[in-house]
Amino acid sequence: MNIKLVVVIIFLIGRIGVLEAEDNFIFPAPMERTDINQKFIIDSNTYLVVPNKGDKGFQDIAVLLQEEIKRYCGVELKIKEEKGIGGSKGAILLGLLPESKLIERNIVAVKINPVKKLEGYVLYVDKNIALVGGADVRGVYYGVLTLLQRIYKDSNVYIAGTKIRDWPHFEYRAMRLSLPRGKPRKGETDKSYFKNFLRALSFFKMNYAMIEGFPWAVPLKKRPGLNWHDPLTLEEVKEINAYGNKYFLKMCPTIASAPAAWAVRFYPQLIEVAEGEDPQNLKTWGYRKGKEANRQNLCPSNEESYKLLFDIYDEMTGMFNGDVVNIGIDEVHHEGAGSRWAVCDRCKNKDPVKLFADFVNRLSRYIIKKGKTPIINSTVLIKEHGGYFKDLYKAADLIRKDVIISNWSETHIRHGKGSRKVEGFKSTEYFKNKGFKKIIHLVSAGANWNDREELKEVRGKLDAYGVVVAHYSGMNFETLNNNGTLRELIFSAENIWSPDLPAMGSEDEKKQLGYAYTMLREILLNNKMFMEAIEVGRAKQQNPAGKGKGAEFH
Numbered sequence: 001m002n003i004k005l006v007v008v009i010i011f012l013i014g015r016i017g018v019l020e021a022e023d024n025f026i027f028p029a030p031m032e033r034t035d036i037n038q039k040f041i042i043d044s045n046t047y048l049v050v051p052n053k054g055d056k057g058f059q060d061i062a063v064l065l066q067e068e069i070k071r072y073c074g075v076e077l078k079i080k081e082e083k084g085i086g087g088s089k090g091a092i093l094l095g096l097l098p099e100s101k102l103i104e105r106n107i108v109a110v111k112i113n114p115v116k117k118l119e120g121y122v123l124y125v126d127k128n129i130a131l132v133g134g135a136d137v138r139g140v141y142y143g144v145l146t147l148l149q150r151i152y153k154d155s156n157v158y159i160a161g162t163k164i165r166d167w168p169h170f171e172y173r174a175m176r177l178s179l180p181r182g183k184p185r186k187g188e189t190d191k192s193y194f195k196n197f198l199r200a201l202s203f204f205k206m207n208y209a210m211i212e213g214f215p216w217a218v219p220l221k222k223r224p225g226l227n228w229h230d231p232l233t234l235e236e237v238k239e240i241n242a243y244g245n246k247y248f249l250k251m252c253p254t255i256a257s258a259p260a261a262w263a264v265r266f267y268p269q270l271i272e273v274a275e276g277e278d279p280q281n282l283k284t285w286g287y288r289k290g291k292e293a294n295r296q297n298l299c300p301s302n303e304e305s306y307k308l309l310f311d312i313y314d315e316m317t318g319m320f321n322g323d324v325v326n327i328g329i330d331e332v333h334h335e336g337a338g339s340r341w342a343v344c345d346r347c348k349n350k351d352p353v354k355l356f357a358d359f360v361n362r363l364s365r366y367i368i369k370k371g372k373t374p375i376i377n378s379t380v381l382i383k384e385h386g387g388y389f390k391d392l393y394k395a396a397d398l399i400r401k402d403v404i405i406s407n408w409s410e411t412h413i414r415h416g417k418g419s420r421k422v423e424g425f426k427s428t429e430y431f432k433n434k435g436f437k438k439i440i441h442l443v444s445a446g447a448n449w450n451d452r453e454e455l456k457e458v459r460g461k462l463d464a465y466g467v468v469v470a471h472y473s474g475m476n477f478e479t480l481n482n483n484g485t486l487r488e489l490i491f492s493a494e495n496i497w498s499p500d501l502p503a504m505g506s507e508d509e510k511k512q513l514g515y516a517y518t519m520l521r522e523i524l525l526n527n528k529m530f531m532e533a534i535e536v537g538r539a540k541q542q543n544p545a546g547k548g549k550g551a552e553f554h
């Protein structure tokens with residue numbers, strides 16, 4: 001047979017194989033991607049190469065990849081160190097750029113520039129080699145998550161050829177998560193569910209888990225009275241923190257420092273009230289009429305308030321090792337719901353604005369001294385958002401500028417159906433003009449897709465530090481599903497990483513979100529490993545008429 005014809009036939013067979021077996025799914029979509037029509041075969045000769053086996057980060061990544069591949073096809077890849085290997089043919093190389101000379105040589109040979117942006121990576125696969133070169137270890141991990149989504153089976157198990165340069169658009173990509181309680185109550189999740197949630201966040205390339213659970217679920221030694229709902233044990237909390245770290249999540253506490261209604265029961269003497277008011281029985285009015293007051297503040301002129309808060313900060317930052325701490329302070333202005341400010345004997349002759357700024361600055365300084373960055377919620381600092389209570393919005397000029405502003409964005413962006421939008425007001429710009437450098441946007445869940453309008457405006461167009469997805473119900477999968485949080489999570493994950501990829505509203509985007517949603521269900525509800533979830537996600541999108549949720553994501 002003519003040799004050229006043989007080549008053509010082989011090419012065509014390869015081509016058909018590729019077309020049949022593969023699809024285009026990588027979630028979130030990489031920034032730059034060109035697929036290569038070659039296959040890197042995975043078999044018992046394939047091995048993994050890491051710079052140094054003693055490096056815990058690389059060890060976690062290599063073991064994850066090893067376990068995923070073993071579960072997928074039964075092949076257990078050997079892990080080797082870079083310095084010990086001769087050639088790199090048949091190897092999956094993991095390493096940092098420019099540190100790894102082996103990876104550097106390979107990307108120079110195929111003319112790929114390294115990615116220097118934080119958490120970015122290069123992924124290159126052809127028939128001879130597969131490599132992930134990260135800007136940092138987290139970048140390598142994200143490259144491996146992408147690599148998993150290029151693994152397929154036909155008569156062989158293989159990684160489909162590709163050339164990817166990828167990095168996150170936003171640095172800070174978070175979700176607020178409520179810890180499970182020691183004894184789950186009805187409608188609450190158990191701890192394995194919580195772990196699955198952490199895995200899912202990680203798989204979607206989110207990097208921060210903002211942990212709520214104070215004071216109900218976090219065990220406090222110094223102030224045990226504050227735990228009123230079956231707290232977890234310290235060992236359980238440590239395990240959760242370590243588990244998140246293993247999946248490259250920064251585990252960070254969220255502590256409501258103001259308002260501080262949690263203190264009313266055990267520290268009523270610290271609650272800011274005017275003479276004659278009972279902190280346990282504040283009258284409420286307005287939209288909270290008939291409900292208990294729930295926005296009480298600690299007196300900012302009482303040293304005991306700081307001792308209490310700092311005890312809590314100490315313990316919680318000891319349990320969660322991430323580099324930011326959310327200290328609250330967003331709803332001190334709801335006077336009708338119990339908020340009081342500058343009314344007690346110690347405070348009433350002081351300037352309420354300065355008192356507030358001093359309070360926030362002092363709490364922030366304490367966090368900064370621990371080597372962490374405080375996040376403060378912004379609503380009270382925006383006049384248009386109700387911050388006119390005692391003119392507290394003016395404190396925006398006096399608060400230190402190295403805190404991160406978490407912006408509830410209502411005045412910048414419409415939130416929910418029929419809510420108010422202040423025309424012409426842009427909160428990011430407002431805070432930038434005040435001198436704050438890092439601004440994040442809280443994306444709160446909505447029950448339907450109209451709430452995506454909020455994200456449409458955010459995606460890629462804001463000079464923001466990041467996005468945090470929040471919710472207002474217990475950590476129960478179906479509850480979160482019903483209030484739209486899980487959709488927000490997927491939609492956010494897609495657009496925090498690579499805004500407008502795929503294009504908003506396109507068929508590709510629908511498929512992409514459906515793929516992600518199916519995977520989320522598999523990881524959360526069915527305890528599936530990543531490769532297993534990827535397979536189900538692919539199958540569902542290839543057969544959208546099939547049963548179950550996911551295919552009909554929109």
Ligand SMILES: [Zn+2]
Pocket residue numbers: 272299300301302342343344345346347348
């Ligand atoms: Zn006071």
